Amino acid sequence: MNHNDDRPGETGHGPGSTQGENGRIDNPPKQNLNRGPNAILDVIRQGEKFLVCSHSRPDGDAVGSILATGMLLAQMGKRADLVTADRIPTMYRALPGADEIRTAMRVHGPYDAVILLECDGPERTRLRGLEAFFTINIDHHATGREFGDLNWIDRHAASVGEMVYRLVKTAGATVTPEMATCLYTTVLTDTGGFCYGATRASTFALAKELTEAGADPVRIAQDIYFSTATSKLLLLGAALSNLRREGRLAWLWVTHQDMVRTCAAEEDCEGIVNYAICISGVEAAVFLRELPERRVRLSLRSKGRVNVSKIAAELGGGGHENASGVTLEGPISRALDEILAELRPELELLALGGRNAEEPEDAFAWENREAGTGLEISDE
Numbered sequence: 619m620n621h622n623d624d625r626p627g628e629t630g631h632g633p634g635s636t637q638g639e640n641g642r643i644d645n646p647p648k649q650n651l652n653r654g655p656n657a658i659l660d661v662i663r664q665g666e667k668f669l670v671c672s673h674s675r676p677d678g679d680a681v682g683s684i685l686a687t688g689m690l691l692a693q694m695g696k697r698a699d700l701v702t703a704d705r706i707p708t709m710y711r712a713l714p715g716a717d718e719i720r721t722a723m724r725v726h727g728p729y730d731a732v733i734l735l736e737c738d739g740p741e742r743t744r745l746r747g748l749e750a751f752f753t754i755n756i757d758h759h760a761t762g763r764e765f766g767d768l769n770w771i772d773r774h775a776a777s778v779g780e781m782v783y784r785l786v787k788t789a790g791a792t793v794t795p796e797m798a799t800c801l802y803t804t805v806l807t808d809t810g811g812f813c814y815g816a817t818r819a820s821t822f823a824l825a826k827e828l829t830e831a832g833a834d835p836v837r838i839a840q841d842i843y844f845s846t847a848t849s850k851l852l853l854l855g856a857a858l859s860n861l862r863r864e865g866r867l868a869w870l871w872v873t874h875q876d877m878v879r880t881c882a883a884e885e886d887c888e889g890i891v892n893y894a895i896c897i898s899g900v901e902a903a904v905f906l907r908e909l910p911e912r913r914v915r916l917s918l919r920s921k922g923r924v925n926v927s928k929i930a931a932e933l934g935g936g937g938h939e940n941a942s943g944v945t946l947e948g949p950i951s952r953a954l955d956e957i958l959a960e961l962r963p964e965l966e967l968l969a970l971g972g973r974n975a976e977e978p979e980d981a982f983a984w985e986n987r988e989a990g991t992g993l994e995i996s997d998e
């Protein structure tokens with residue numbers, strides 16, 4: 619169900635608004651309402667050239683949504699630059715048109731509007747120069763905010779790609795096999811292979827429609843799940859040797875030295891946290907990665923009973939209820955103390971009541987392991 623206010627015709631280009639330098643629409647009427655696809659299409663129809671971008675360290679939803687939006691704009695006879703601050707991870711480079719996404723730190727116009735996908739704030743792009751342009755914000759994060767000149771936030775969407783699909787259908791555009799491939803990738807990756815909370819019957823209906831439109835689920839799954847770099851497995855080995863368990867909580871980490879030793883790229887960290895959340899009886903998990911400058915990136919995951927987006931947001935990050943992230947000051951031990959101090963009370967609350975209040979099955983043996991096994995955390 620789409621509860622967005624999407625009255626056709628009510629766009630930022632009302633009487634009195636003028637187009638200024640760089641294509642920016644001067645003094646756009648405040649668009650803080652959550653709007654929908656029709657309002658966005660009205661703006662697109664009136665413009666000629668657009669910038670499409672997403673968050674830094676782009677994931678499958680970011681890359682697939684950017685590409686599909688670029689394809690929609692092309693079908694509508696518009697020009698578009700596709701830009702991210704970080705390069706596209708290897709696993710997504712086989713996506714149709716992926717080589718058209720440029721990497722930049724600053725953007726320059728002229729653009730009629732910037733379409734920001736999957737960002738709960740413009741700073742998530744790590745791109746400079748965006749503030750010069752009329753901003754269309756399309757997002758599905760629990761921590762999504764109406765920061766744009768025009769906003770469409772659907773927290774129930776399985777991926778932003780699902781929203782782009784609705785945009786395409788509303789526009790009456792054709793879902794080409796290339797577009798379907800990009801959009802299927804957004805759904806597959808953002809639902810963790812149809813596992814996470816946002817997976818509903820409509821998610822499978824969408825997957826069916828995209829498959830019928832030409833997405834090849836087997837090939838896409840192979841590109842994503844069976845094309846792992848050796849460096850990623852070596853890094854995973856390092857992370858698993860740092861796996862810790864405390865009742866319903868589990869965490870693991872890699873140091874910058876681990877990254878260097880295994881020749882790992884940033885993208886090799888994606889998914890490592892799943893090895894902690896997948897443990898039977900664990901309700902919340904954390905993966906910590908030491909950055910070169912000693913700050914620490916955290917990936918938080920939950921099986922659904924702990925809202926990790928709330929915890930991430932309190933510490934300056936954000937994300938979804940089941941999957942969120944934040945960057946904290948190092949060293950790892952300090953960042954770990956900080957996150958555990960937030961998570962432990964949440965898990966204690968779970969233990970006090972509610973469903974499955976009994977201790978998780980294998981926690982007892984783990985917590986009573988012999989001391990001196992070398993499993994204590996250190997800063998080294």
Ligand code: 5GP
Pocket residue numbers: 673738742759761916917918934935936937938941942943944945
């Ligand atoms: P990941 O752990 O895979 O890096 O991120 C999980 C989810 O949290 C993604 O939806 C991502 O967009 C969001 N996320 C990760 N890090 C941050 C952050 O620093 N700030 C915000 N606002 N969201 C984040």
Ligand code: MN
Pocket residue numbers: 679680736758776777778808
């Ligand atoms: Mn997403």
